[in-house]
Amino acid sequence: MEQKIHQGRNVKRFREMLGIKQESLAFDLGNDWNQKKISMLEQKDVIEDAILDQISHALKIPVEAFQNFDEEQAINIISNTFHDTQGLINYNPTFNNNPIEKLIKLHEEKIELYERMLKEKDEMMARLEKLINK
Secondary structure, three states: OOOOOOHHHHHHHHHHHOOOOHHHHHHHHOOOOOHHHHHHHOOOOOOOHHHHHHHHHHHOOOHHHHHHOOHHHHHHHHHHHOOOHHHHOOOOOOOOOOHHHHHHHHHHHHHHHHHHHHHHHHHHHHHHHHHHOO
């Protein structure tokens, strides 16, 4: 028996993981969307490709994530990977013999994070300006 992937539930999961409310997603999708319409969409088993494409663009998540993500399959993979409680402990640790490289990597990651935060701030400001100018 083949499991069907519930695309609406996947939209809801990813939206919630991103901390986005239904009203915000509706706003991003355009004037003909509202919270109730998003709620109804999230209950659908299959969502039209054009709408999935709009949601994908709004949430910045690939369409394939909504079409292919199966929670049960993910849980099975995780449970099969960590079936042995002793497997969680690394008895043969490896040590980083070059801490300077690690510091440089951490610094680069910090810069990337800062740049992403600035970009998100700019996007949020643009959304607010769009909302104010309505």
